[in-house]
Amino acid sequence: MSCSSRAAIVGTGLRAQLFTQALARREHVDLVALCDPNRTRMTVHNRLITELGRPPAAMARPEEYSGLLKEVDTVVVTTVDALHDAYIVPALEAGCRVITEKPMTTDAACCRRILDTVDRTGSGLTVAFNYRFNPVHERVHQLLRAGEIGEVLSVHFEWLLDVRHGADYFRRWHRSRANSGGLMVHKSGHHFDLVNWWLDSVPRRVYGQGRLAFYGRGSAYARGYERAHGSPEAASDPFALDLAANDQLRELYLNAEHEDGYVRDLNVFGDGITIEDDMAVLVTYASGATMTYHLTAYSPWEGYRVMFNGTRGRMELEVEETQWADPGTGVTAGSGALHGDVAPPNSGGARIRVRPLWAPPRDIPVTVVHEGHGGADQRMLAAMFDDVPSPVELANERDGARALAIGLAANESFATGEPITLPGEGHD
Numbered sequence: 001m002s003c004s005s006r007a008a009i010v011g012t013g014l015r016a017q018l019f020t021q022a023l024a025r026r027e028h029v030d031l032v033a034l035c036d037p038n039r040t041r042m043t044v045h046n047r048l049i050t051e052l053g054r055p056p057a058a059m060a061r062p063e064e065y066s067g068l069l070k071e072v073d074t075v076v077v078t079t080v081d082a083l084h085d086a087y088i089v090p091a092l093e094a095g096c097r098v099i100t101e102k103p104m105t106t107d108a109a110c111c112r113r114i115l116d117t118v119d120r121t122g123s124g125l126t127v128a129f130n131y132r133f134n135p136v137h138e139r140v141h142q143l144l145r146a147g148e149i150g151e152v153l154s155v156h157f158e159w160l161l162d163v164r165h166g167a168d169y170f171r172r173w174h175r176s177r178a179n180s181g182g183l184m185v186h187k188s189g190h191h192f193d194l195v196n197w198w199l200d201s202v203p204r205r206v207y208g209q210g211r212l213a214f215y216g217r218g219s220a221y222a223r224g225y226e227r228a229h230g231s232p233e234a235a236s237d238p239f240a241l242d243l244a245a246n247d248q249l250r251e252l253y254l255n256a257e258h259e260d261g262y263v264r265d266l267n268v269f270g271d272g273i274t275i276e277d278d279m280a281v282l283v284t285y286a287s288g289a290t291m292t293y294h295l296t297a298y299s300p301w302e303g304y305r306v307m308f309n310g311t312r313g314r315m316e317l318e319v320e321e322t323q324w325a326d327p328g329t330g331v332t333a334g335s336g337a338l339h340g341d342v343a344p345p346n347s348g349g350a351r352i353r354v355r356p357l358w359a360p361p362r363d364i365p366v367t368v369v370h371e372g373h374g375g376a377d378q379r380m381l382a383a384m385f386d387d388v389p390s391p392v393e394l395a396n397e398r399d400g401a402r403a404l405a406i407g408l409a410a411n412e413s414f415a416t417g418e419p420i421t422l423p424g425e426g427h428d
Contacts, residue, residue: 008033008072011079012041024052040256069094085110092123103189104400106181127400129193133379135367150312155291159304162325166297170215170268182275185407193403201287206409207419210276214298222269238327241265313356320348
């Protein structure tokens with residue numbers, strides 16, 4: 001980025017703090033504006049900026065966004081997922097460099113609007129698929145490109161969210177499909193981008209089955225309170241979130257409720273949940289490879305297993321992010337440590353094992369970094385904002401669309417019970 005870069009962040013929730021602090025720490029970037037309907041949250045972010053020795057940013061409301069675009073050349077979009085396109089498109093039309101949190105958007109019409117705007121304006125869009133930048137995932141990419149197991153014929157991918165992290169999607173705005181597109185779009189877009197990138201191919205056919213199996217009113221764990229804060233019953237519920245016990249969550253959400261009424265600690269076994277917590281998907285790629293994928297949002301441990309079957313053997317990736325779900329760590333902790341920031345005390349490790357045909361298996365040395373999504377966040381930020389070469393390419397709007405296509409097709413298949421054939425290259 002040039003020395004004269006002037007940036008704005010739209011949406012000042014928890015995830016946006018990563019970008020607020022990253023930009024404030026870079027002397028070649030001036031973070032000049034924040035945009036959010038909630039002034040309390042913007043004030044928290046401005047404190048983060050001034051604590052790093054930089055001047056506070058101007059605070060704008062959404063109706064002032066068009067005027068704000070005249071003052072900046074870079075826009076970072078970290079709003080509720082369903083609103084991404086409303087901020088991406090005007091910024092592209094204004095000639096700004098635009099970075100958006102994943103997913104790029106939540107439905108096909110908004111996706112097409114973004115792609116059309118990129119094509120029409122020639123402006124660039126970066127989607128913050130940080131998992132690409134995890135050193136372990138990069139190593140898998142290198143091994144596959146080097147032909148370690150030959151041509152990849154199939155992939156099996158299992159992702160487990162534990163009952164601490166997984167539950168969090170069911171107490172906040174993500175619990176509404178209208179806001180998030182469901183976990184197939186919001187969470188699994190991470191994973192679908194990884195597989196698309198690993199295989200260097202595009203999805204062509206998707207079939208899936210999903211349901212709300214664990215959370216919601218019908219659960220055996222159900223309790224009667226609406227939200228955790230102020231509820232005596234929630235005090236003994238390991239699924240409840242104590243906003244007041246976490247400095248970041250208290251300041252960004254509990255103290256901000258008076259402005260917009262957003263409640264961050266709803267009962268995960270309450271009404272109003274319109275997304276699934278147990279999802280199985282089968283994807284066929286243009287290369288001929290297939291992927292079987294399963295996401296479980298109520299597991300006793302957190303991590304993932306990915307198995308690649310190729311013409312010369314098999315490669316297995318296993319990552320254990322938490323060995324068990326400790327209710328005293330993570331988002332309920334008074335320390336302020338949140339999922340992805342640092343490795344919890346009960347974290348496990350990572351292993352890549354190659355099993356060649358006609359030869360003994362061997363483990364591949366890997367670098368495990370216990371910070372910011374396995375070190376991915378800081379490496380991604382450096383690729384975005386620093387003029388240094390990156391061994392991993394940033395995801396663009398086409399990558400965002402390809403990951404989204406799998407999630408949207410899976411949702412459609414859940415509803416219809418039928419496999420969904422994706423368009424040809426035109427959908428990319």
